[in-house]
Each structure stands twice: as C-alpha cells, then as structure tokens.
Amino acid sequence: MNSARISELLKTRPKTNVSWGLYSVVAPKGVKPDLGIAVAKKLVKRAVDRNRLKRMIRELVWTAQAGSLNNDVVIKLKKPIGRQTRGRLRKKEKDLLRSQVTELI
Template sequence: MYWGFYAAPALAGSKPDLGVAVAKKLAKRAVDRNRLKRMIRELVWTAQASTLKKDVVVKLKKPIGRETRGRLRKKEKELLRSQMSGLI
C-alpha cells in the first residue's frame, strides 16, 4: 500500500479540510509530485462533497517510479488511483 490515509470528524458548522503530503524523497520529479497531489485532491474533494464528511490527511508512504528511473508512468498512476479510491 502506497498511501497513508488519516481521517478525523470535521468540526460542527465547518467544511471538511484536506492535507496532502508527497515527499521529494519518495517522488523525485516535481511534475509527478504535483500530478499526484492533483489526483488526490480530485478524489477526496468529490468524496467529501458526497459521502465523506471528515477532515482528511493523505500521505505517500512508499517511493514511486523505482522501476522507471524516477518517472511516474500511466500504469503506476492507475495503481495509485485505484488504491486511493479503495481507501475512500
């Protein structure tokens, strides 16, 4: 599992918050870190708008792109997206 997913109940009367952490040590290229953050934001915001009414922090726990010389490929993106969807 590549992701750490932490949730806490949102305060009454406030909108749920989101925190995303993708370390440079785990995803070398800035392009890939930004792409992962956008993907996470999209998935969590849609879940928070419909069913998930909690504050959420998502953290990348394992390095990505080791087999592809540090680049995030389509196959890896789909794997990461499916794991993240499974957590939500």
C-alpha cells in the same frame, strides 16, 4: 489546515494500504472539511509527478466529500514510486495509485 490540526490528525490511527496512509477525523460542526496531502520529495523525485499526484488526490477526495464524506483528511505517501521507470511516474503506476487511493476513501 493549520499545523496543530495536522499534528492532531497524524496522531490518529491511519487506514493504510501498500502505498498510502489516510488519516481522518470528523470535522467540527459548522466547519468545512479540510484536506492535507503529503508527498515527500524523497519518495517522488520529480516535481511534475508530485504535483500530478496531488491533483489526482484532490480530485478523488473532493468527489468523495461531495457525496457523504465530512471529515478532515490527511493523505500521506508511504512508498517511493518510479523505481522501475527511472523516477518517472508512468500511466500504469498512476492508475495503480489512483485505485489504491480510491480503496482508502
């Protein structure tokens, strides 16, 4: 997904919840839907946790798109994680974030 397409998506009104924003627009006909993920270093300090979140989001979106979703999607983290656990993503938080993303999709 190129920067022009991402900018276009970010101008749309997102579906949001406590931690995530989901920007979605119908993909042009004949074009495979794209996925963009924004997990800022300021919000998730450890690279291991940022990568783990990105893998989790990719998995959730791909399973949703395999069913019926045919949209270009950008998912953006809005709230810092790991404040109570010294900046580390724990299983309890990961499960909570996973359920929040699932609700959006």
